[in-house]
Amino acid sequence: MIGAFFEGITQSLLPCSWILLFTALMVGLTRPTARVMAAFAAASVLFTWLAVAGWVVVHLALSGLLMMGGGILWWCRGPSTISVALVGAGAASAWQPCVGPALGTVLNRAQIDPIGAVPGLAAFIVGVMLVGLAIGWGVAKILRDRAPELRRRSVGIASGLIGLSMLVGLYSDISSVLVSWSYKLWA
Amino acid sequence: MKMAGAIVFSIVLSACSAAPVDQANETLAPAPTPTTEVPVATLPDLGPPAELVEIDGWLQSDVTSLEELEGKVVVVWFWTFGCYNCKNTLPNLKELYAKHEGEEFEIVGIHAPEFDYEADVDNIVEAAGELGVTWPIVLDTQKRTFHRWQGPRAYWPRTYVLDRDGTVRYDHIGEGRYEELNEAVATLLG
Numbered sequence: 001m002i003g004a005f006f007e008g009i010t011q012s013l014l015p016c017s018w019i020l021l022f023t024a025l026m027v028g029l030t031r032p033t034a035r036v037m038a039a040f041a042a043a044s045v046l047f048t049w050l051a052v053a054g055w056v057v058v059h060l061a062l063s064g065l066l067m068m069g070g071g072i073l074w075w076c077r078g079p080s081t082i083s084v085a086l087v088g089a090g091a092a093s094a095w096q097p098c099v100g101p102a103l104g105t106v107l108n109r110a111q112i113d114p115i116g117a118v119p120g121l122a123a124f125i126v127g128v129m130l131v132g133l134a135i136g137w138g139v140a141k142i143l144r145d146r147a148p149e150l151r152r153r154s155v156g157i158a159s160g161l162i163g164l165s166m167l168v169g170l171y172s173d174i175s176s177v178l179v180s181w182s183y184k185l186w187a
Numbered sequence: 188m189k190m191a192g193a194i195v196f197s198i199v200l201s202a203c204s205a206a207p208v209d210q211a212n213e214t215l216a217p218a219p220t221p222t223t224e225v226p227v228a229t230l231p232d233l234g235p236p237a238e239l240v241e242i243d244g245w246l247q248s249d250v251t252s253l254e255e256l257e258g259k260v261v262v263v264w265f266w267t268f269g270c271y272n273c274k275n276t277l278p279n280l281k282e283l284y285a286k287h288e289g290e291e292f293e294i295v296g297i298h299a300p301e302f303d304y305e306a307d308v309d310n311i312v313e314a315a316g317e318l319g320v321t322w323p324i325v326l327d328t329q330k331r332t333f334h335r336w337q338g339p340r341a342y343w344p345r346t347y348v349l350d351r352d353g354t355v356r357y358d359h360i361g362e363g364r365y366e367e368l369n370e371a372v373a374t375l376l377g
Contacts, residue, residue: 096342099360100272100363104360104362104363175301
């Protein structure tokens with residue numbers, strides 16, 4: 001499990017993980033309470049696990065609805081446990097992973113023992129999210145917590161727009177553009 | 188923040204206190220190298236493979252279906268050229284391909300793009316050249332085959348091995364377990 005946790009950290013910056021990283025970054029940007037962060041992590045782990053275990057088939061449009069709902073709530077009322085849980089659930093259910101050795105072990109196990117795969121999967125997701133949360137918190141700190149209202153609304157709008165892109169079938173195109181930009185940035 | 192810290196701490200703690208059996212399965216270390224060949228009977232019969240659905244053609248091959256490869260042991264490898272973890276599996280696959288050259292063995296890479304630029308055939312050809320992928324490639328641009336084989340939640344990379352009758356005998360998600368894959372191929376080749 002410790003391997004899955006560290007693999008989550010190292011895989012967090014790969015294009016495959018962008019949706020998880022980005023949502024964690026948005027949550028971190030608003031410097032939420034511990035309870036809100038726990039709700040975000042719990043919803044993300046739960047929805048990833050349900051999908052991995054094959055017990056729930058979440059269509060991308062439903063992921064979009066979850067993210068849009070979360071985004072709207074976030075925009076109106078800030079990062080509450082419900083809004084971040086919806087955003088986390090939407091992102092987790094839309095996530096299509098590239099698989100390293102430790103996550104591979106977890107996913108192979110999930111095929112025959114879904115319950116036994118929970119700790120490893122949770123460790124991986126928390127690993128990815130820690131990076132996003134840390135970046136978000138770091139950016140908020142650099143901004144010295146200026147314009148909290150603007151940050152809050154921006155995050156709500158971003159979540160809502162990602163959700164909308166999933167609903168209308170533009171998610172793949174937006175992902176491609178973001179990944180292309182990130183490649184150019186690194187190059 | 189305290190709660191987040193507590194979550195991370197409990198994960199680390201439970202990792203340290205996990206049962207040895209679990210630890211053995213979940214470390215980053217590769218699987219131990221078997222000293223003897225795996226008997227064919229120990230490889231499970233996972234049934235017939237799914238079909239290649241709505242593919243956009245084959246590259247680097249005269250073959251146009253998996254049925255044409257019956258009689259050979261075939262590694263079916265789901266990948267996309269931008270996938271970091273797929274690239275990590277390449278050294279072993281290249282070694283395996285070279286080792287069994289001239290035998291009744293083939294690798295088929297089913298290219299299922301994650302992002303739009305990975306769907307461009309010119310980019311795939313270029314990437315295959317750069318990465319040294321010399322085996323047949325199936326273009327699964329719409330990812331219909333990707334999902335037909337793996338279901339709604341599908342992964343890159345995923346490796347299957349088909350025996351000479353075309354039956355799936357091995358299935359692995361992600362990187363790693365290379366010795367296991369190599370042994371399965373060697374066993375099926377007999």
